[in-house]
Structures are given as structure tokens and as C-alpha cells.
Amino acid sequence: DGGITQSPKYLFRKEGQNVTLSCEQNLNHDAMYWYRQDPGQGLRLIYYSQIVNDFQKGDIAEGYSVSREKKESFPLTVTSAQKNPTAFYLCASSRAGTGVTGELFFGEGSRLTVL
Amino acid sequence: GEDVEQSLFLSVREGDSSVINCTYTDSSSTYLYWYKQEPGAGLQLLTYIFSNMDMKQDQRLTVLLNKKDKHLSLRIADTQTGDSAIYFCAESRMDSSYKLIFGSGTRLLVRP
Numbered sequence: 344d345g346g347i348t349q350s351p352k353y354l355f356r357k358e359g360q361n362v363t364l365s366c367e368q369n370l371n372h373d374a375m376y377w378y379r380q381d382p383g384q385g386l387r388l389i390y391y392s393q394i395v396n397d398f399q400k401g402d403i404a405e406g407y408s409v410s411r412e413k414k415e416s417f418p419l420t421v422t423s424a425q426k427n428p429t430a431f432y433l434c435a436s437s438r439a440g441t442g443v444t445g446e447l448f449f450g451e452g453s454r455l456t457v458l
Numbered sequence: 459g460e461d462v463e464q465s466l467f468l469s470v471r472e473g474d475s476s477v478i479n480c481t482y483t484d485s486s487s488t489y490l491y492w493y494k495q496e497p498g499a500g501l502q503l504l505t506y507i508f509s510n511m512d513m514k515q516d517q518r519l520t521v522l523l524n525k526k527d528k529h530l531s532l533r534i535a536d537t538q539t540g541d542s543a544i545y546f547c548a549e550s551r552m553d554s555s556y557k558l559i560f561g562s563g564t565r566l567l568v569r570p
Contacts, residue, residue, distance in 0.1 A: 383562055383563075384562055385562035386501075433501070446506075447501070449500025449501045449502070450500050451498075451500050
């Protein structure tokens with residue numbers, strides 16, 4: 344079945360450590376996104392990528408990094424520079440821009456807790 | 459401004475209708491969407507409406523758009539316990555077709 348797979352589902356990290364969240368899609372979508380979800384704050388865009396080897400900062404990119412070496416994969420690294428990394432992270436993809444139908448396909452999310 | 463605003467919580471009795479409201483600020487919005495998030499999961503697109511439409515109906519779901527007031531609503535008829543979830547409205551804009559602006563989500567609780 345086609346879809347988006349995020350791993351790990353739960354992750355614990357000590358302060359000062361970098362951690363990488365995986366996102367893989369087999370939908371043949373060009374665009375991929377990372378969102379952060381905090382209680383009562385909705386989704387905020389961290390990074391997005393319209394095409395392989397290209398990505399843009401979203402609204403809250405500080406303390407995060409991404410790469411897009413393959414169409415299927417868009418890993419997110421939460422660095423030690425991120426001041427408040429505990430959150431639920433959602434990866435999504437879309438065929439191209441969202442302007443036509445806006446359908447983002449989401450993964451199941453990764454919950455990161457910093458101890 | 460950038461904000462898309464929703465009330466945080468709605469509780470209804472099973473079988474009643476639910477109405478979830480959303481206001482947005484950007485008049486250049488092209489499409490407006492409703493997404494559903496079940497506990498511990500990602501979001502799924504429920505429905506969307508183009509900005510030149512007033513209403514869209516899809517089975518139990520009715521979307522109303524008042525462009526003058528920048529107000530969007532989602533009505534769920536005959537609400538079931540399986541409809542309990544968080545509902546997000548979102549907009550896409552002419553100047554940023556790769557970015558959706560999401561509201562903070564409305565948590566719908568359906569009481570038996």
C-alpha cells in the first residue's frame with residue numbers, strides 16, 4: 344500500500360543531543376513537508392521541499408535541518424540548538440503544490456521527548 | 459495577519475449535528491480545507507472548498523464559506539462517536555501554494 348512512513352514513533356533524547364527523524368513515502372510525490380504540533384497551537388511548518396536536492400525554510404526552521412537526496416526520503420534532524428524540541432512531529436507529502444486540492448498525505452507522526 | 463482561528467473544544471451528543479467554525483484573515487486564500495486528526499495519528503483531508511464557492515456538501519459533511527466575513531464552517535450531521543477527533547481548518551494562498559496555514563484545531567468530543 345502507498346503511504347508515508349515515519350520512524351521512530353516515540354523517541355527520547357537527552358539535552359544536547361541531535362536526533363534524526365525518518366520520513367519515507369512511496370506515493371511518488373514531488374513535495375514533502377515537516378510540521379511541528381504542540382498542544383493548542385496547531386501545526387507549524389518547519390521545512391518543505393518541492394523537489395529533490397532543494398528545500399526551503401518554513402516558519403520555525405531554527406534548530407532544525409533537513410536533506411532531500413532522494414525523492415522518497417526527507418529526514419529531519421533536531422539539533423541541540425532547538426530550544427524546546429519536545430513535540431509531535433508530522434511529515435507530509437503532496438503531488439506538487441497544494442494550490443489545486445490541498446491534499447497533504449500525512450505520516451503517523453513521531454513524538455520526541457527531551458529528558 | 460497570518461492567523462487562522464478556531465475554538466479549541468466542542469462537545470455534542472451522539473446523533474446531534476456538530477458545527478465547527480473557523481475564521482481566516484487573508485482575502486487572497488484560494489482553497490480552504492478541513493482535516494481530521496484521530497488520537498496519536500496524522501491528519502487526513504476531509505473536504506475542501508474553492509474560494510469562489512459558498513457551500514459544498516459531501517454525505518454527512520457540509521462546508522459553508524462566507525468570504526465577506528472570512529468565515530468557514532464544517533457541519534457534521536448525525537454525529538457519531540467515531541467522529542471524535544481534532545478538526546483543523548487550513549488555507550492556501552495565491553502567494554504560497556506550497557504552504558498551508560493551519561488553525562489550532564478544534565477538539566470534538568461526541569458523548570453517547
